[in-house]
Amino acid sequence: MIKSYIGIGANLGNARETVREAIDQLARTAGCRLMTASSLYSSAPIDSSGDDYVNAVVELQTSLSAQSLLEALQAIELIFGRERPYRNAPRTLDLDVLLYGTEKIATETLTVPHPRMTERAFVLLPLVQIAPDISIPEHGKAADLIDSVRDQVIFQLADSEVMP
Numbered sequence: 599m600i601k602s603y604i605g606i607g608a609n610l611g612n613a614r615e616t617v618r619e620a621i622d623q624l625a626r627t628a629g630c631r632l633m634t635a636s637s638l639y640s641s642a643p644i645d646s647s648g649d650d651y652v653n654a655v656v657e658l659q660t661s662l663s664a665q666s667l668l669e670a671l672q673a674i675e676l677i678f679g680r681e682r683p684y685r686n687a688p689r690t691l692d693l694d695v696l697l698y699g700t701e702k703i704a705t706e707t708l709t710v711p712h713p714r715m716t717e718r719a720f721v722l723l724p725l726v727q728i729a730p731d732i733s734i735p736e737h738g739k740a741a742d743l744i745d746s747v748r749d750q751v752i753f754q755l756a757d758s759e760v761m762p
Contacts, residue, residue, distance in 0.1 A: 599631070599659040602667060603729070605694040605712065605721050606654045608678075613652040614638060614755070616678055616691055621656055623674050624693075630670070633657040636724030642751040644718065652755070655696065655724040664698045668708050671695065696721060702735055711735055716743050719750040 604624065608616040617638055625632035635656040642650055660667055671693035678691035696712045703710040715721045716737050725732060726741045733739050 599661055600699045601633075602658045602660050602664075602698045603696040603725060603732075604656050604658060604671065605692075605696045605715070605725075606656065607651045607692040607694075607720065608690060609643065609649045609651040610690045613649070617652045617654050620674060620678065620691055620693065621654065623677065624656060624658065627670050627674070629660055629662040629666070631659045633659055634728045636727045638755040639720055639724055639752055640755055641720040644720075644750065651720065653720040653724060653752075655721065655728060657728055664695065664701065664703050664708060664710060665705070667698070668695055696725065697732075697734065700735055711737070716740075717747065719744070719747040719752045722747055723752060723754075 606617050606620055608620075621632070621635050624630060633656075636654045639653045640650050641653055662670060675691050675693055694712050694715075695708060695710055696715050698710045701710060711734050712721070715725075716734060722740055722744050726744065730741060731739065734743070737743065
């Protein structure tokens with residue numbers, strides 16, 4: 599089993615409920631076991647438009663290859679009506695493989711570590727919440743990167759808690 603971290607975001611429809619349902623869907627995905635999920639966070643769009651996003655990060659243990667995991671995530675996105683009309687379009691659901699063990703992957707369809715995760719408060723804060731000591735290959739400890747994203751608007755949603 600490989601420890602993998604998945605970033606979750608939504609800003610169309612009932613984004614808070616969509617993120618919660620997506621976490622449940624991930625827990626039921628064949629070859630995956632949900633270990634923990636962060637609190638829900640709200641963040642302003644970056645390089646995009648539309649309503650604020652609801653974000654979270656989950657830790658999965660998976661027997662799936664990185665590519666198969668990506669395909670499973672994309673299938674879940676489709677269940678929630680994900681469309682890709684243009685780059686960084688508002689979305690019903692966005693699921694990203696942030697980390698897949700300690701592997702570095704660069705294919706046409708998948709880059710791990712996620713290429714912009716170190717520049718996004720909506721990834722770093724929930725990631726550090728569930729994995730305080732985690733390191734990102736070639737970047738070091740995630741907690742040490744938080745100061746570089748302090749100018750981004752993000753807050754933890756009051757009625758969300760870390761899931762076991």
